[in-house]
Amino acid sequence: MSKTFYERNLVKEWNLIMANKVTVLGSLNVDTTLRVPRMPLPGETLSTENKSSAAGGKGANQAVAAARAGAETRFIGKVGNDDAGRFMVESLQNDGIDTSAIVTDQTVGTGSAFILLDEAGQNSILVYGGSNQQIEEKEVLADEDDIANEDFLITQFETPQAAALTAFKVAKKHGVTTILNPAPAAEISPELLTYTDLVVPNETESADLTGIEVTDVASMDANAKKFREMGVKNLIITVGSKGAYYATEKASGFVPAFKVKAVDTTAAGDTFIGALSSQLKPDLSNIETALVFAQRASSLTVQGLGAMPSIPTYDQVIEASK
Template sequence: MSNNVVVLGSINVDTTYHVDRFPQPGETISAVSKSSAPGGKGANQAVAAARSGAKTAFIGAVGSDKEGAYMLESLADDHIDTRHIMTDELHGTGSAAITLDANGQNDIMVYGGANQAMATDVLNGIDDVLEDADFLISQFETPQEVALNAFKQAKKYGVTTLLNPAPAHEILPELLKYTDVITPNESECALLTGIEITDEESMLKSADYFRERGVKHLLITLGSKGVFYSTPTAHGLVPAFKVKAVDTTAAGDTFLGALSSQLEKDLSNVDKALVYAQRASSLTVQQMGAMPSIPNHDAVIKALAEN
């Protein structure tokens, strides 16, 4: 199976500061080491999809700087179609400063740059990738208006749209009407719906909330507890794989990109695809860095066979 996936989203260069513990407010601490790697939610998701075998195209923007050239090269190295990545002459390439502690937990500060300055003109001429696409993915590190317009275009071609509402903030009501699958984590879900995630009942209520607003399918990532899914015909919890995490930076992005590579457009194989996606994510958190830690299809299949 080989899906065609289009990702509209953010492109960042990640700089990670490795620390023993997070600083207290007003406190200065020393970083043990520092490293840089390609990242951004959108770019991570595209790489995860591509490494799991999906034919992948990217819609986005970078600055006319060395970081932008570096990111275009990084995406092309994973055989991602970069023709629809614009160069912004006024804004720099997005970047993220990540603080990573000894337990593998992180804090992230993001500079939007070209990502946040993106306008709907980035969508000019994207019909050539949408007409063959199975899935279009977007997140909230780029403007919602651009995602809305892209999702509208995607619907003309029968593309299944996936919205990753991260970082979470208020969603344009019209965007939900064009969203087929929404994939928040539990805190994002609670922030968006006002329903605290405590048990299955609260998750089903959350699914009802989104369904009333036009979204048929809800996937809530629950960290070490797994993933809850709700479709119009079924719901359930797919457990997570237990591993020792060293860096959780791209865990959610790997999950979503890997999922899009395996999922049927009608979500008929959602259980199986979720197992695959969670296995991919479990491999990512055992390695350092965002994009460098994302596994390929063979590594995921091998890990599934060992489990």
């Protein structure tokens, strides 16, 4: 991507955008990363080169990305009554995220994830849902007054879809724009899609949901048409190192990714969504500008190790764009 074409005049626009108010309903996991020379074959034992732990979870990563990019961010979630849970809450608070809607489960432990990271920067992830899977609809409804004041509500599939549907219904009741990241890929509630303003899958997730393989722009257009038939008018498909496709009611296009050397792709997609929500207008009228910002933020994330530790701040994105 040419910085001259895409960014020279965009930094000023990013600086002028007022802080969005974003609530994330999502997962809180303690991530343990194991560095390996390559992914093990079935039945094979490999020695790890390094082991590290950090705060993570798709929901937490997206919230941190939004907060570091300048959004006023709140979190709805659940942790266990354990050290891991207290660590996750403190980690969000350290980034200025409002954690008042995080509930402590007295019977189930905090979620966790185990990440295998190879020398090429690719990863495989195993997730234990834990307390993330215990979020109840009544806990979402208890937060209605705060949701009503937001610009965006974001959720993913590491927490129950029933809670997501309740949250989206509340959001739409109050005119809040809803963003669904259907990851990890799962069978989706048709009703949830009808309350979704913007769906943001990667190419694999999009194909799983529509039945249309993503190979080129024409197939992405076909995916957008299918999503409209399913009730979602606006779509972004992230295509890894290639970039991101978007389709709204008014326009469609493809924004190329920035070319960088990836060290660790963990949280790249989460950074993209969080950063996007910090810049996007609720009516999506500046979607291409916001996409460029999100792509730049994601390109910085993949150049660092770990999920949350590698998520950039607003100033870092701006500096990289000069």
